Amino acid sequence: MAKEQKRSAQTDKKSAQTNKKKDLEAKAKRKSAAKTVAKAANEAEKVTCGDTALDDQIRERAYVIWIEEGQPHGRDLEHWLRARDELLRSAA
Numbered sequence: 001m002a003k004e005q006k007r008s009a010q011t012d013k014k015s016a017q018t019n020k021k022k023d024l025e026a027k028a029k030r031k032s033a034a035k036t037v038a039k040a041a042n043e044a045e046k047v048t049c050g051d052t053a054l055d056d057q058i059r060e061r062a063y064v065i066w067i068e069e070g071q072p073h074g075r076d077l078e079h080w081l082r083a084r085d086e087l088l089r090s091a092a
Contacts, residue, residue, distance in 0.1 A: 058083045 061083035062076070069075070 057087055
């Protein structure tokens, strides 16, 4: 019985360590995501929002990127910026 209790305690300790490691990894991912959002917000100030021919091209390319990436939710700004950068690079 004492051996079982000792094994149980060891298992609980390992489980707690695993959970702590997972929590730290999740925290790091959230921090990284927050930095990405902040960077995108800064970039958003530079984005044009008019009915120009370039905006139409960006919109179409961003849509294609969205489709190619499996239609993920909440990444519209990222797709817009990527499309804009691709089009501006190809024009240069």
